[in-house]
Amino acid sequence: MEFELDEEQRMLRRTVRETVAKVRSQPQDRQWETYRSLGWLEAPPLELALIVEELGYAADPTPFLATATWFAPLAGRLPEGSGTAVFDGAGRYVLDADRAGEVALLTPDGVTVVPGSGLGAERVDILDPHLHVAHVDTGAALAAGVPDLALTGLAATAVGACRRILDLVLAHVKQRAQFGRALGSFQAVKHKAADMHVAVERARALTHFAALTIAEDDPRRARAAHMAKAAAGECQRLVFRHGLQLFGAMGFTWENELQLHLKRAQACDLLLGTASAHRKALLTA
Incomplete structure (x- = not known):
């Protein structure tokens, strides 16, 4: 199993980064159409993880994550328009259920795809105002079985968001001065920034490993997906804490971009x- 990205994968990452930077100021529907037209939804697992990470870096507001990593692995195809899936057995906190064209339901009898308009999904307020999450009342029996790609996609998104937080922090401590010196020159600040970097790279490596196991249908794929999701969660906690502290009072303001990525x-x-x-799931996976 090769862990180094090849030249095509590195070029894809650069292309996604440049494209997202160009269209992020456009309306959501135009962003979504751009991503669909470029064929990003059809990318293999590792390439998809690279794309999702860059979208996480930009706090992407489109239904790309739910369509590519929730609906597609469950339904075995891409939806007409956007899609999502219910696979937790309860229909609670379903990503993009309030605006999905199609919803894949995991039931005891298998997977059923239904129109999103007929589900009566009710959007709920969460801490991220640009992320659509809804409760779904299907009126049918549901089963639990989260796809490995769904966990990996969330991990990749978190890694991208944490990368953005780190970049914002580094830019801030380099230009912000205290006691006649840049904040970044103080050893305590350097240590926190280094800890953030190590956490991001660790979570990223495990996310790439999870994507590779999915691509190769490796028997370790379930464990790898749990490891990636756990590492991404631990990463965001450390990056959240250090990032907010190093930004100081500015990090609490609505005007600061930091709060979006946190x-x-x-x-x-x-x-x-x-x-x-x-972590607990790894004991039985």
Whole structure:
């Protein structure tokens, strides 16, 4: 199993980064159409993880994550328009259920795909205002069985958000001065930034490993997905704490971009189980 990205994968990552930077100021529907037209939804697991990470870096508001990593692995195809899935056995906190064209339901008898308009999904307020999460009352029996790609997608999104937080922090401590010196020159600040970097790279490596096991249908794929989700959750907690502290009072303000990425990272940890839940799951996976 090769862990190094090849030149095509590195070029894909650069292309996604540049494209997202160009369209992020456009309306959500135009962003969504751009991503669909470029064929990103059809990317293999590792390439998809790279794309999702870059979208997480930009706090993407489109239904890309739910369509590519929730609906597609359950239904075995891409939806007409956007899609999502209910696979937790309860229909609680379903990503993009309030705006999905199609919803894949995991039932005791198998997977059923239904129109999203007929489900009566009710959007709920969560800490990230740009992330659509809803409760779904299907009126039918549901089964539990979370796809490995769904966990990996959330992990990749959290990694991207944490990368953005780190970049914002580094830019801030380099230009912000205290006692006649840049904040970044103080040893305590360097240590916190280094800890953030190590946490991000660890979570990223485990996310890539999980994507590779899915691509190769490796028997370790379930354990790898739990490991990636757990590492991403632990990463966001450390990055959240250090990032907010190093930004100081500015990090608490609505005007500062930092709060968007802090919320996205934390939401990804809470969806489909926190880090502690996946650590426990590793005992039986």
